[in-house]
Amino acid sequence: MEAAVQDALCELSQEVRDLSVAFEVDRVHGAPDPLVFYRNYVSRNVPCIFTNAISHWPCIRRWTNEYLLEKMGDQLVTIDVTPDGRGDAIVSGPDGKPCFVTPLEERVPFSSFLEELCSEKGEAGRVPYASHQNGSFVTEYGPLADDADVEISWATKAFGHGPDAVNLWIGDDRAVTSFHKDHYENLYAVIAGEKHFTLHPPADVYRMYVRDYPKASYVRDEDTTLRIDYGDDLPSTVPWVSVDPDDPGTSDRFPLYDQGPPPLRCVVKAGELLYLPSMYYHHVKQKPDEQGRTIAINFWYDMEFDVKYAYYKLAEKLTGALSAS
């Protein structure tokens, strides 16, 4: 029975790609009709890049470092700091065992952040990333509000409601986002630089090796060095994806990862918008523009917890049963 379940999960992964997702991310020119967007992409849980859908936003030509400094000045913003660009990631803990670590969160003047990010003056062992995800574009970057839409009208019409959160992301190629999934429909607009996505549909859960890792966080001691701390509370754990598409050791340690269709890879450039469907595993790298920044604005829309979600839970439960057997 184990073999039959394993085979059925592998076939699911293949069938989702054959029937629905295919092997490349569609590129569609211009803003879509809301119904067509919903039918062809949201309902099917299929990603798509829309070119020329946000290219009229003023931010795309306005947001030089000079402009951003002039508008934002010393306004406080939240930044995530790690020694190596890997926050919310599996790293080696102080005891030598893998742990899930969250970044150090700091509130700093925007000007200091941008200087640290883009100049050569940054401290060694400190990678800052403006990636606060609680609606930061609206709450922390008010002076920039006129430069981009705070909702995407055709998406709001398609989903039947406005976005739950709109976040601004400013970083560079040192920051890498490890595989994870969000319980949101995501529209991801790149303003400067490029975002490089590696994607797996939710049905690939059987080969992502989601495991429980002890939870830790980066803390800063007086000497300013970041260190990993498990905290004083009883150790808690976080379920997180074990595979890393950039780690050459992944295939040996997690052999199922390679047994199935290759991941979907896509590059989203300045002026382009990615529809990243709910529950997709995504790993993200970035390439800065000539001013040293990658900037993006993403829109989280509530997802439907419907029949697709119920079916996903079946695949997840079977994966758990196989892993326990």
Place this chain on the structure above:
Amino acid sequence: MEAAVQDALCELSQEVRDLSVAFEVDRVHGAPDPLVFYRNYVSRNVPCIFTNAISHWPCIRRWTNEYLLEKMGDQLVTIDVTPDGRGDAIVSGPDGKPCFVTPLEERVPFSSFLEELCSEKGEAGRVPYASHQNGSFVTEYGPLADDADVEISWATKAFGHGPDAVNLWIGDDRAVTSFHKDHYENLYAVIAGEKHFTLHPPADVYRMYVRDYPKASYVRDEDTTLRIDYGDDLPSTVPWVSVDPDDPGTSDRFPLYDQGPPPLRCVVKAGELLYLPSMYYHHVKQKPDEQGRTIAINFWYDMEFDVKYAYYKLAEKLTGALSAS
């Protein structure tokens, strides 16, 4: 592992109902907006009855027997004949074993069919049902074409294409349709009488006991008696649902059938339109109007074979593996 798989399938059935389908069929007044219809019902694979969406069709008040006879006269139509109203059903074969039997197909003048259906003169052991499903409304009932729409504009807009077939159904309470599913999105308009549907979402596959049955058909010998015939070819089989919601023996013979949420039951009355989602198991009974007929027009729209279908196949494969283990 068997137990884990069985539990996961049972939980899927419950979760689909809790998250998406619920326990009663929605009733919505008036024709829906195409996007709202797609998002709330098609994408979620959830049935709905639309009241006042087709009530303006002339057929609903025009189609008395007198009018139908005047328009159709002796035009030949295809009817399905069985001894007991059960065509495309599991019955006891001549060897005493269960078989899947298809009805005898006859081409008869419409006037003869209607007389046989509605008068007391019908032969004993002969139940006629106009249920030819290859676009009969258009191909065989041309004189009635002005009395109903041959497409439903908001549905065509939602699905992105017109219907693949539009069929007319004329029968009475003797004809019962056994549980089966179609690979189509189905819009089912009742013109006269009532249709009584018993529904299970596709995720209930694990408790429908789909088994292979020898294929047979009703044939007519010279003495006009219908008998079951396996044909001259090598016996072939048809996979068909074993459970029958009207058979008190079903619970004993197919114990999983009762282990899960109860079926969705709904009555669709004259002037109402049921959206029957693709792949739903449906069992249909009917109640005639005062002139002795139940009349319906159904629209089959091509379904999307997408991620939901791929997930359904997973549940189907696991059901097969459990049944073989």
